[in-house]
Amino acid sequence: MSARSRRVLALAATSTLVLGLTAACGSSGSDSAGGKVTLRYGIWDAVQKPALQKSIDAFEKAHPNITVKIELNAWAQYWSKLQTQMAGxxxxxxxxxxxxxxxxxxxxGVLTDLSPYIxxxxxxxxxxxxxxxxxxKQGDKQYGLPKDWDTIEQVYNKTxxxxxxxxxxDLSGLTWNPDDGGTFVKALQKLTVDKSGKHPNESGFDSKNVKQxxxxxxxxxxxxxxxxxxxxNGCKLQDKAWGKWTINQPSCVEAIQFVQDLRLKYHVAxxxxxTNTPNGAALPAVLARKQAAVVWDGSWDLSxxxxxxxxxxxxxxxxxGPAGQGTVYNGLSNALYAGSKHPKEAWELVKWLGSEQSEKIITAAGTVWPSIPTLNKDFVAYWEKQGVDVSAFSKGAxxxxxxxxxxxxxxxxxxxxxDPxxxxxxxxxxxxxxxxxxNTESNAAITD
Incomplete structure (x- = not known):
């Protein structure tokens, strides 16, 4: 799965889902015989599957009446298939x-409120x-237990x-402003070189023939x-959680302008x-082939x-920036399908996956940051053994x-x-x- 695919939500609409699906009228298609229960577990990342399987093995040992089958569908197909399954x-x-x-x-109504189980x-x-x-959480209802987290930081080629x-x-202490770009742009100018060896702040730099x-x-x-x-820059994407988009406020527009300037004014990006082509958007490859010295990417791409x-x-x-440091902070959850035939057993799986025991198993593989903060040190330790300091992600969080x-x-x-x-x-x-x-078109699509 490419970095681009994992970062960006699939474009399939969710409007085809059956409204109001409940556990009473639904069916996940799981089978049971002789007291045995088979649960299906949907994921999209092949990199995480081996560690997850180790966790599932431990779960099944503690729950001999439950078998768990991992269903892996790559991100590009995951959501459309899930929505089709929910509709059916x-x-x-x-x-x-x-x-x-x-x-x-x-x-x-396709998610189970976990609050009573919790x-x-x-x-x-x-x-x-x-x-x-x-x-x-929505109101007093909890619709998932945290699985992991990620932030965005600067990944660089050491050489x-x-x-x-x-x-x-040096890279961690940079600042930017919308007027002259600040030390951030100055550092990027040092890292940008045309085919004649000139930098963007030097006379004769050829912006149409950049080597790096x-x-x-x-x-x-x-x-x-x-x-x-x-x-x-102090911009808020929404006026509040579950509220309206506000990306056209001046602080947001100024940030968007700065990103454009990095490419078209300063010629350092x-x-x-x-990058908008499928191959160009694979940031690990961009860094490996020395097309750029630094990329902004999520911790999910470390492997x-x-x-x-x-x-x-x-x-x-x-x-x-003008308002200080900041990063997007995101995380996934393990959710319980409201149409499961075996909600009690499915809850046992959700509970296990969110437990410290399970998170330790998964964190030991170094594929994803744990949702339990006390285990972050274990994730850092894994990558230290690989010769990489990843602590900037946790500092950003x-x-x-x-x-x-x-x-x-x-x-x-x-x-x-x-397109815009x-x-x-x-x-x-x-x-x-x-x-x-x-902003206008997104707010028009908000439903109560």
């Missing part, structure tokens, strides 16, 4: 949920980061950074590029004509960087963050944002016009 009442008993889909699923089994939700737990005379500390860029950004919906700049660069990469904090927007119009936003913002990055439309268009 054959969805997996337990599945990975994303906050971009959660509001619509909650509205349509109360009955005295599950201590305080072990999780409260920001993660809150992301799966390229050293050649430019920069260190990880300082930065690569690739995020059609904004999660790994302008949302982060927006956070650093890989052109959108390259891909390790495969491409064999430890020759590092992670630095994002720069500070502890600072100023912005959550993935909670709204029933996510599917609409993710469609409407594509692509035009912005190519210099064919103004940031304000694009933001106004996407």
């Amino acid at each position: 009442r054959t969805a997996p008993d337990v599945f990975w949920d994303h906050v971009g889909y959660f509001p619509q699923f909650a509205k349509q 109360k009955a089994d005295k599950v201590d939700l305080s072990v999780y980061d409260p920001k993660l737990t809150a992301g799966w 390229m950074l050293k050649t430019a005379g920069l260190t990880q500390d 860029y300082g930065l690569a950004l690739a995020s059609p919906n904004g999660q790994t590029d302008w949302w982060d700049f927006a956070t650093q 890989v052109p959108a004509a390259v 891909a960087y390790q495969t491409s660069l064999k430890g020759n990469f590092g992670v630095a904090l994002l720069p500070s 502890e600072g100023t963050t912005i959550g993935y927007p909670l709204t029933t119009s996510s599917a609409t936003y993710n469609v409407k944002v594509l 913002f692509n035009q912005v990055w190519l210099g064919q439309q103004t940031p304000k016009k694009a933001a106004d268009t996407v």
Whole structure:
């Protein structure tokens, strides 16, 4: 699964789901015989599957009457297939949920409220980061237990950074402003070189023949590029959780303009004509082939960087903007399908997957940060053994963050944002016009 695919929500609409599906009238298609129960568990990431299987093995040993079958569907097919299954009442008993889909699923009644189970089994939700737990709550109903978390930080090629005379500390201490770009742009100028060896701040620099860029950004919906700049500029994507989009406010537009400037004014970022193509958006490959020295990416892609660069990469904090540092903070949950034939057994699986015992097993593989903060050190330790310091991700999570927007119009936003913002990055439309268009159309799609 590519980095682009994991970052961006699939564009399939959720409107085809059957409304009001409940456990009483639904069926997941699970079978049981002789007291044995088979649960289906839907996931999309093949990288995480081996560690998950170890966790499932431990679960099955403790629950000999339950068998769990992992159903892996790549992100590109995961959501459309899940929605088709929900419409046919054959969805997996337990599945990975994303906050971009959660509001619509909650509205349509296809998720089980876990609150009664949590109360009955005295599950201590305080072990999780409260920001993660809150992301799966609507009113007094809890629709999932946190599975993991991720942030966006700067991933860099160690060789390229050293050649430019920069260190990880240098990269983590940068600042930007909309007027002259600040030290952030100055550092990217050092890392950007044309085919004649000149930098963007030198006379004779040829912006049409760049050998190496300082930065690569690739995020059609904004999660790994302008949302982060927006956070650093004091912008809020929504007026409140479950509220209206506000991406056309001045602080947001200013951040969008700065991202455009990185490409078209300062010439320190890989052109959108390259990164907007499927191959160009594979940021681990961009870093490995030295097309750019730094990329902004999520912690979910660490294994891909390790495969491409064999430890020759590092992670630095994002720069500070006019409002300080900030990053998008996101996490998945394990959700219980409201149409499961075996809700009690499915709850036992959800509870286990959210337990410290299970999270320790999964964290030991180094594929994803744990939802239980006390285990973050174990994740850092895994990557230290690989020669990579990944602590910038956790430092970013502890600072100023912005959550993935909670709204029933996510599917609409993710469609409407594509063309206007692509035009912005190519210099064919103004940031304000694009933001106004996407904001209006996304708010019009919000449902109660």
